[in-house]
Amino acid sequence: ETGVTQTPRHLVMGMTNKKSLKCEQHLGHNAMYWYKQSAKKPLELMFVYNFKEQTENNSVPSRFSPECPNSSHLFLHLHTLQPEDSALYLCASSQEPHPGSYGAFFGQGTRLTVV
Amino acid sequence: DAKTTQPPSMDCAEGRAANLPCNHSTISGNEYVYWYRQIHSQGPQYIIHGLKNNETNEMASLIITEDRKSSTLILPHATLRDTAVYYCIVQPNKLVFGAGTILRVKS
Numbered sequence: 001e002t003g004v005t006q007t008p009r010h011l012v013m014g015m016t017n018k019k020s021l022k023c024e025q026h027l028g029h030n031a032m033y034w035y036k037q038s039a040k041k042p043l044e045l046m047f048v049y050n051f052k053e054q055t056e057n058n059s060v061p062s063r064f065s066p067e068c069p070n071s072s073h074l075f076l077h078l079h080t081l082q083p084e085d086s087a088l089y090l091c092a093s094s095q096e097p098h099p100g101s102y103g104a105f106f107g108q109g110t111r112l113t114v115v
Numbered sequence: 116d117a118k119t120t121q122p123p124s125m126d127c128a129e130g131r132a133a134n135l136p137c138n139h140s141t142i143s144g145n146e147y148v149y150w151y152r153q154i155h156s157q158g159p160q161y162i163i164h165g166l167k168n169n170e171t172n173e174m175a176s177l178i179i180t181e182d183r184k185s186s187t188l189i190l191p192h193a194t195l196r197d198t199a200v201y202y203c204i205v206q207p208n209k210l211v212f213g214a215g216t217i218l219r220v221k222s
Contacts, residue, residue, distance in 0.1 A: 002158065033210055043159070043212040056209055090158050094210065103149055103161030104210055111156075 003027045006091050006107035013081065014115055021076040021110045023091030029105070031096040032074040034066060037088045037109075049074060050096060081114045088112075119203045124217040127197075133190040135216050137203030140184040147206045148179060150188045152199040159202065159212070162188065193220045 004025045013019050023032065034046040048056035049068040063085075065077040074091055088111055094104035120138040127133040139148060149164040163170055163177045165186070170177045176189040190197055202215040 002160075004158075035212075042214045043153075045209065045211050048209055088156065092158070092210065098147065098206065101164070103151065103164060104159075106158030106160070108158055109156075 002105045002107065004091060004093055004105045004107040006089075006110050008110060009108065010111045010113075012113045012115060013078065015081060015083070017081075018077070018079040020078065021089055021091075021112075023074040023076075023107055024072055025093040025105065026072055027093060027105060029093035029095050030071055031094050032068060032071070033092040033094075033104075034074065034076050035090040035092065037090060038084075039087070043090065047076075078112075081112075083114050086112055086114045119205060119213055121201070121203055121213065121216045123214065124219070126219045126221060127190075127193045129195060129220055129222045130192055133193040133197065133218055133220065135188040135190075135201050135203075135218065136185065137188070138185045139203070139205050142183050142205050148177070148183075148186050149204045149206050150175070150177065151202045151204065151212075152197075153202070153215070154196075154199045162201075164206070190218075193218075195220050195222060 007022045030051050032049045035043045037043050045058050046060045047066045052068050063080050067075040088109045090109045091107040092104045147164050147166050150162040151159040153159040163175050165177045179186045198220045200215040202212050
């Protein structure tokens with residue numbers, strides 16, 4: 001248990017579906033992140049939020065839409081995805097600019113399969 | 116943002132020390148070196164960090180060269196459960212991960 005909770009853990013969706021991934025942390029962190037990790041590839045940073053404001057969008061397609069209603073919650077809304085979007089989606093939180101002695105905390109991820 | 120360079124893979128015998136190098140030659144004075152690891156299909160886990168002094172905790176030791184252009188993560192007695200991908204990150208750096216080093220601990 002890292003203090004960062006992601007739901008659901010597994011998701012199968014069709015290409016025409018709309019779904020959302022949820023992440024929450026109650027660690028008092030001010031920064032939250034979404035990452036994508038495809039099979040046997042490094043983590044790709046998708047979005048960064050700092051104090052609820054988006055500070056990084058790493059050229060992510062518009063079919064991925066993040067939402068950060070407060071510093072504790074982060075969503076990733078998905079619509080009209082492609083099979084190549086199947087991956088492990090990881091959420092993280094940290095205290096910026098210096099994460100301190102515990103670094104960033106990661107959730108267990110959502111394993112997404114697009115069919 | 117400072118970039119890091121790590122070897123793609125390393126092997127280590129169980130019970131021996133694993134020494135994982137990282138090059139960060141463009142690091143600036145206020146940037147910390149952080150190490151994380153990712154065990155298969157799990158989220159990355161923080162290991163240790165440092166600025167310029169050597170650091171040790173219950174998981175590992177971090178040796179940073181005097182010019183701060185490189186560092187080494189040391190797992191003093193590697194076990195099979197230490198098999199993972201190890202990432203060296205210079206912070207603050209938007210928490211961007213490179214390819215890391217795949218460490219295989221073998222019995």
